Amino acid sequence: MSNNNVITFSDVLDAKEKISPYVHECPVVTSSTMDKMVGRKVFFKAESFQKTGSFKARGALNAVLSLVSKSPEVHGVVTHSSGNHGQALAWASKMVGLDCTVVVTKNTPKSKCEAIKAYGVDLVFCEPTYADRIKTCNKISEERSIPYISSSDDYDIMAGQGTIAVEFLNQVPNLDAVIVPVSGGGMAAGIATAAKAIKPAIKVFIVEPEGKMCEMCLKTGKRLWPETPQFLDTIADGLIVQQLGKRTWPIILDLVEKDVFTVNNKEIIKAMKFVFERMKLVIEPAAGAGVAAVMSKRMASMDPGLKNVGVILCGGNVDINRLPWY
The missing domain is CATH 3.40.50.1100 (Rossmann fold)
Structure with missing residues (x-):
């Protein structure tokens, strides 16, 4: 990169x-x-x-493939998402054998939550504000020593x-x-x-x-x-x-x-x-x-x-x- x-x-x-x-x-x-x-x-x-x-599958897969090539010791990733990036990162993580944690707000549509969970991820709920998504994500990243992967930035x-x-x-x-x-x-x-x-x-x-x-x-x-x-x-x-x-x-x-x-x-x-x-x-x-x-x-x-x-x-x-x- x-x-x-x-x-x-x-x-x-x-x-x-x-x-x-x-x-x-x-x-x-x-x-x-x-x-x-x-x-x-x-x-x-x-x-x-x-x-x-x-489309999110494209970026998520490129991000995890780049991550494992640069940091082979990495064991998992965390993100926050309104749905699509969460599903994509969950799928991409599974492809390369990484654990994945996805933070979603409590009001995220049930269908999206179930779709994310189907990839075998750890789904964590937070308050329905953007700031709370970030805060929860940062906390998990620190506690579990896993990198945060942004949905876009x-x-x-x-x-x-x-x-x-x-x-x-x-x-x-x-x-x-x-x-x-x-x-x-x-x-x-x-x-x-x-x-x-x-x-x-x-x-x-x-x-x-x-x-x-x-x-x-x-x-x-x-x-x-x-x-x-x-x-x-x-x-x-x-x-x-x-x-x-x-x-x-x-x-x-x-x-x-x-x-x-x-x-x-x-x-x-x-x-x-x-x-x-x-x-x-x-x-x-x-x-x-x-x-x-x-x-x-x-x-x-x-x-x-x-x-x-x-x-x-x-x-x-x-x-x-x-x-x-x-």
Whole structure:
């Protein structure tokens, strides 16, 4: 991994070589109905078909493989997660024979808790605040002498997520733009690094739930978030963290477009319903955010030269007994 506090395209290619034998090359799906609706060709990268049901498997596996190669004596890892990273790290840890502890808040959906537990991890519950997740994680890391692996703010995680862009541009070389849902920013930082290296003119846009403030931060070049990290009030539990990470932030500031798509719960539900009904795919609300962005008025007003638009369907881990429109 680069030691100058950024990730490089070669880090992404190294990650691809390491993880390719174990992860899926996810398909690209299209919808002529969507193309007509938005007046552009839209290509959906279905990471909902990835191992553990989300893109997170890529970064988690790259992180644990890098960890065991650098520290062969390591016996376990710990993280906190709203679900997908927990499942992914649990799966990746099992692959390399590490113990895994995942801290989740008490209000995490039961379906996600059960999915994480199915990988044989130690699940620890904490109070439903971001600060408590961090505190509990740090305590376990210290007591058990096991490293903490961030869901996004980690260069090995970012490099793993960047492999999505390498695949996507191989599958659809004429992409003009990619829309990436953003939480801590690991996927956006990785994808932007790889996509811009392969095709410098490509535009990478992020999409966020209401209240995340990314556009204001990107346009001023400053981290304007309140200093105590907050959870957002959104149905997209995979995008619940308000701040971009300290490590992902400079990469995103440097490489991602300053115009940000902001979507609300109603728009996310409308987008999810479209994908369920018309495309016959199960996606979670975080993936619905990306679809909502492409269906938005803001996209309609964008440069018509952006003819071929990619959207990352980042995951499909939704509780089918509690779909957000019921």
